[in-house]
Amino acid sequence: MFVWQVTLITISLVAALVSAWVSLIAQRRNTRGAAEIRLFAWLVSAWALLYAVALSVNNAALMMALERIKLALGPWLGLVWLALACRLTSKYRAINQRWFKPMVAIAGITTALTLLNPNELLWQMTVVDSALGFEAVALYPRALAALYLAATLGYGLIGLAVMVGWILRRDKGDTVSPLVWAFVIVTALSLLAWPLVHGWYRVDLFPVLGAFITYAMSVGRFQFRISDLLPVAYDSIIANMPNGVMIVDLQKRIRTINPALTRIANVQAQDVRGANLAATFPQLPTCDCEHECEIVWGERQYSLQVNAVEDGYGHVQGYLWVFHDITQRKDAEEELRRSLEKLYILRQITDEIADTLSVDDVLLISLDAAARLTGGSAGVIALLDADQRIISAQTVGQFSGLDALGALDMQAPAIGEALESRRATLNTTTKRPQVVGPLVSRDRIIGIISLETARDDLFNQDTLNFIQVFGDRVAMAMENARLYRQAQDQIDELKRLYEQVSRLEGIKTDMIRIAAHDLRSPLSVLMGYLSMLEDDAEQFDDELNDYVQQMLSATRRITVMIDEILSLDRIERMAQELTAEPFDMKPHAKEAVHEFRWLAQEKKINLSFVPRTDEATIINGDPLQIYEAMINLISNGIKYTPEGGNVTAYLHTSQADNCVSFSVEDDGYGIPEDQQDDLFSAYTRASTAETSKVEGSGLGLNIVKKIIERHKGKLFFESEYRQGSTFGFSIPLYQPAPPPSAADGEKALDGA
Structure with a gap:
C-alpha cells in the first residue's frame, strides 16, 4: 500500500x-x-x-x-x-x-x-x-x-x-x-x-x-x-413593539433599530445602521455590560435596559437596548409625590394649629398654609357668629373680594353658595378665579375661607376637595381655640374667686388669732381664781369642789386649743409628721413597676421587675412615701431612656448591712460626669442634647432624697453618659422588739 x-x-x-x-x-x-x-x-x-x-x-x-x-x-x-x-x-x-x-x-x-x-x-x-x-x-x-x-x-x-x-x-x-x-x-x-x-x-x-x-x-x-442574533421574527414582533429596540455589536455599532425607536430618535433606520453608537446618539449612556437606568430623551422619560446577547456557548456577541416610555408613570409618581407632600404639610399644619390656642393665630396660620398649598396669590379667612356676621378676619395678598370698607363681602354669590351648600365652590365669573370653602364645626358654620389666583388653570376639583378637607381641620382648631379661650376665662374667674376666698380665709384666720389672743387674758384670770379655790378646797363641801375641778379642766382644755391654734410651727410639724408602720416593700415595688407598663409600652421600652431575694423585705416607714420614691425613680428611668431601650427595677436585701435596697437601671442617655454633683438639688436637671426635649421640673430626685432621709436611708447612683444610669436607695430592715424574757417579767412583778 x-x-x-x-x-x-x-x-x-x-x-x-x-x-x-x-x-x-x-x-x-x-x-x-x-x-x-x-x-x-x-x-x-x-x-x-x-x-x-x-x-x-x-x-x-x-x-x-x-x-x-x-x-x-x-x-x-x-x-x-x-x-x-x-x-x-x-x-x-x-x-x-x-x-x-x-x-x-x-x-x-x-x-x-x-x-x-x-x-x-x-x-x-x-x-x-x-x-x-x-x-x-x-x-x-x-x-x-x-x-x-x-x-x-x-x-x-x-x-x-x-x-x-x-x-x-x-x-x-x-x-x-x-x-x-x-x-x-x-x-x-x-x-x-x-x-x-x-x-x-x-x-x-x-x-x-x-x-x-x-x-x-x-x-x-x-x-x-x-x-x-437578528431573529427572523423581527418584522412581526420587534417591528411592532411600542418600545424602542436597538441591537449594538461589541464594536459599538448599531446593527438594527426598530420603527418605534426611529420615531423616538427622529431618525431614519437606514441612516443609523452600522453607525457608531456614541456618535449617533451622544445623549445615551456608554456601557459595556448589562445596565438599567432612566434617561430623558427630548420631552419624554424612558427606562433603558441593556441586556447581553449570547451565543450557545455563553459568549457575548452584542447588546440589546430596550427603551420603555415611562413619562406617564413618572407624571403619575410626581403627582402622587405632590399629593403626599400636601398631606404631610397638611398634617403638620393641622398639628400646629391644633396646638395654637389663639383664634387670630389659627386664622392667620390656616390662611397662609392654604394659599401656599393651593398656589393662591391672595385670600381671606373669617370667623362668623351664629348670624353669620364677621367676628374676626385675616387676609393675605391683595384679595379682590373685599367691599369698599375693606371687609369681606358676605353678599357675594360664591360665598352665598358655599354657605348654603356647605361645600367648597369654584367661582370663575370674577376677574380672578376664586375658591370658597365653609368652616363647619359640629354641624354649624363658624367661618369661611376664600382664595383667588391670577391663573385660569390653577384651581380644579382637587383644589375644591383640598379646601373642603382643610376647612374641616381649621374649623376644629378654631373650635378648640374658642373652647380654650372660654376655659381660660373660667380659670381666670376661678382664680379671682380663689384669691377672694383666700383673702376671706386670711381675714378669718386673723380674726381667730386675735380672738384666741384676746381670750388668753381673761382665761388667765379665771385660771388664777379657780386655782385659789382649789387651794382652799377644805373650806368647801365636796359638791362645790367638784364644780371647781370641772371648771379648771374646761379652762385648761380651752388654753390648749388656743395654744395649738396660735402655734403655726405645730401645724407644719403635723403636716410633715412621719406615719411609720412595718410593711413589705416587695408588693409595693411590683405595683410601682406595673403602674408604668403603659408608659413603657407607649415608648416601646422593655420595663421589667427583678426581685433578687426570697427573704422578707419588711421596713418600718410610711408606705405612701416609699411608694412615691419608687415611682419617681421608675418615671425618671423611662423618661430618660429612648425608644427601644431597657429599664429594670431590682429589689434585694443585704444581711451584712441589714438593709433592703431598691434600684432602677436603664440604658438611656446617661448623665455627664460634670453634672452629677447637684442632681439631688431642687429644680436641678441634667442638660444634654438628648434631654433637651424631655419635660421635667427637677424636683423628682429632691423629693426622693427628702423621703429617704426621713426614713434614715441612703441614696446611691451610677451613671455614664450615653451608656445609662442606675439610681436607688437602701433602708434599714425592720427589727421587731424582742419578746420579754422571764427575768424581765420577774422585775416587772417586783416593781409592781
Missing part, C-alpha cells in the same frame, strides 16, 4: 469522525437549522467512509460498487443544503409547499440511476492507476450525466441564490459573512467535485473539505448563532 494511499485513507477517516461529531452536537441543539446540519454531516461522514473503504480494497468490482454508492449521496447533499438555506431564511415553508416533493423525486431518480447505471447511461467506470501511484476509479460522463449534475450542483446553486438574496435584503452591518462564505465554499466544492473525482490525479478531496465546511457551519450556527 502506497504512502499517499494510506494518507488519503487516514484523512478520509478523520473527516468522517469530524462530521459525525458535528452531527452529535447538532442533535443536542434545539435551534433552527440544526436538523439539516445534522443530516448533512452524516452524509459527508458516509461519503468519507465509502471513499476510505474504496481506497483500501484491491477488488476492482468492489471499488466501483462503493463509488456508485458514494455518488448516490450527491443529490441528497445538494438537497439538504437547499433545505438548510430555506430554513435559515424562512423560505422553507414556500419551498416545502411548492417544490419539495418534485425535488425529492428528482433526487430519488438520480440516486437510482447512479446506483444501477443501466447500460452506462450516466458513467463509464474503470479502475486505473492514479498519478499518485495507487489504483482509483475513473468516471467518464455519458448521456445522462447532466441529470446528475443538475440534481447535485443545481440544488447547491439554488441554495446559494436564496442565501444571497436574503443577505442583500438584510442590514449592511449584520454579521452573516461566515454563513455566506460557507455556502460559497460548498458551491465551489460542488463545482470542483467533478474534476477532482475523475481529473488528472483521480483523488476525491470532497470528504476533507465537506468535513471542514460542516464544522464551520456548526460553529457559525451554534456558537455565533448568526441568524438568531
Whole structure:
C-alpha cells in the first residue's frame, strides 16, 4: 500500500469522525437549522467512509460498487443544503409547499440511476492507476450525466441564490459573512467535485473539505448563532413593539433599530445602521455590560435596559437596548409625590394649629398654609357668629373680594353658595378665579375661607376637595381655640374667686388669732381664781369642789386649743409628721413597676421587675412615701431612656448591712460626669442634647432624697453618659422588739 494511499485513507477517516461529531452536537441543539446540519454531516461522514473503504480494497468490482454508492449521496447533499438555506431564511415553508416533493423525486431518480447505471447511461467506470501511484476509479460522463449534475450542483446553486438574496435584503452591518462564505465554499466544492473525482490525479478531496465546511457551519450556527442574533421574527414582533429596540455589536455599532425607536430618535433606520453608537446618539449612556437606568430623551422619560446577547456557548456577541416610555408613570409618581407632600404639610399644619390656642393665630396660620398649598396669590379667612356676621378676619395678598370698607363681602354669590351648600365652590365669573370653602364645626358654620389666583388653570376639583378637607381641620382648631379661650376665662374667674376666698380665709384666720389672743387674758384670770379655790378646797363641801375641778379642766382644755391654734410651727410639724408602720416593700415595688407598663409600652421600652431575694423585705416607714420614691425613680428611668431601650427595677436585701435596697437601671442617655454633683438639688436637671426635649421640673430626685432621709436611708447612683444610669436607695430592715424574757417579767412583778 502506497504512502499517499494510506494518507488519503487516514484523512478520509478523520473527516468522517469530524462530521459525525458535528452531527452529535447538532442533535443536542434545539435551534433552527440544526436538523439539516445534522443530516448533512452524516452524509459527508458516509461519503468519507465509502471513499476510505474504496481506497483500501484491491477488488476492482468492489471499488466501483462503493463509488456508485458514494455518488448516490450527491443529490441528497445538494438537497439538504437547499433545505438548510430555506430554513435559515424562512423560505422553507414556500419551498416545502411548492417544490419539495418534485425535488425529492428528482433526487430519488438520480440516486437510482447512479446506483444501477443501466447500460452506462450516466458513467463509464474503470479502475486505473492514479498519478499518485495507487489504483482509483475513473468516471467518464455519458448521456445522462447532466441529470446528475443538475440534481447535485443545481440544488447547491439554488441554495446559494436564496442565501444571497436574503443577505442583500438584510442590514449592511449584520454579521452573516461566515454563513455566506460557507455556502460559497460548498458551491465551489460542488463545482470542483467533478474534476477532482475523475481529473488528472483521480483523488476525491470532497470528504476533507465537506468535513471542514460542516464544522464551520456548526460553529457559525451554534456558537455565533448568526441568524438568531437578528431573529427572523423581527418584522412581526420587534417591528411592532411600542418600545424602542436597538441591537449594538461589541464594536459599538448599531446593527438594527426598530420603527418605534426611529420615531423616538427622529431618525431614519437606514441612516443609523452600522453607525457608531456614541456618535449617533451622544445623549445615551456608554456601557459595556448589562445596565438599567432612566434617561430623558427630548420631552419624554424612558427606562433603558441593556441586556447581553449570547451565543450557545455563553459568549457575548452584542447588546440589546430596550427603551420603555415611562413619562406617564413618572407624571403619575410626581403627582402622587405632590399629593403626599400636601398631606404631610397638611398634617403638620393641622398639628400646629391644633396646638395654637389663639383664634387670630389659627386664622392667620390656616390662611397662609392654604394659599401656599393651593398656589393662591391672595385670600381671606373669617370667623362668623351664629348670624353669620364677621367676628374676626385675616387676609393675605391683595384679595379682590373685599367691599369698599375693606371687609369681606358676605353678599357675594360664591360665598352665598358655599354657605348654603356647605361645600367648597369654584367661582370663575370674577376677574380672578376664586375658591370658597365653609368652616363647619359640629354641624354649624363658624367661618369661611376664600382664595383667588391670577391663573385660569390653577384651581380644579382637587383644589375644591383640598379646601373642603382643610376647612374641616381649621374649623376644629378654631373650635378648640374658642373652647380654650372660654376655659381660660373660667380659670381666670376661678382664680379671682380663689384669691377672694383666700383673702376671706386670711381675714378669718386673723380674726381667730386675735380672738384666741384676746381670750388668753381673761382665761388667765379665771385660771388664777379657780386655782385659789382649789387651794382652799377644805373650806368647801365636796359638791362645790367638784364644780371647781370641772371648771379648771374646761379652762385648761380651752388654753390648749388656743395654744395649738396660735402655734403655726405645730401645724407644719403635723403636716410633715412621719406615719411609720412595718410593711413589705416587695408588693409595693411590683405595683410601682406595673403602674408604668403603659408608659413603657407607649415608648416601646422593655420595663421589667427583678426581685433578687426570697427573704422578707419588711421596713418600718410610711408606705405612701416609699411608694412615691419608687415611682419617681421608675418615671425618671423611662423618661430618660429612648425608644427601644431597657429599664429594670431590682429589689434585694443585704444581711451584712441589714438593709433592703431598691434600684432602677436603664440604658438611656446617661448623665455627664460634670453634672452629677447637684442632681439631688431642687429644680436641678441634667442638660444634654438628648434631654433637651424631655419635660421635667427637677424636683423628682429632691423629693426622693427628702423621703429617704426621713426614713434614715441612703441614696446611691451610677451613671455614664450615653451608656445609662442606675439610681436607688437602701433602708434599714425592720427589727421587731424582742419578746420579754422571764427575768424581765420577774422585775416587772417586783416593781409592781
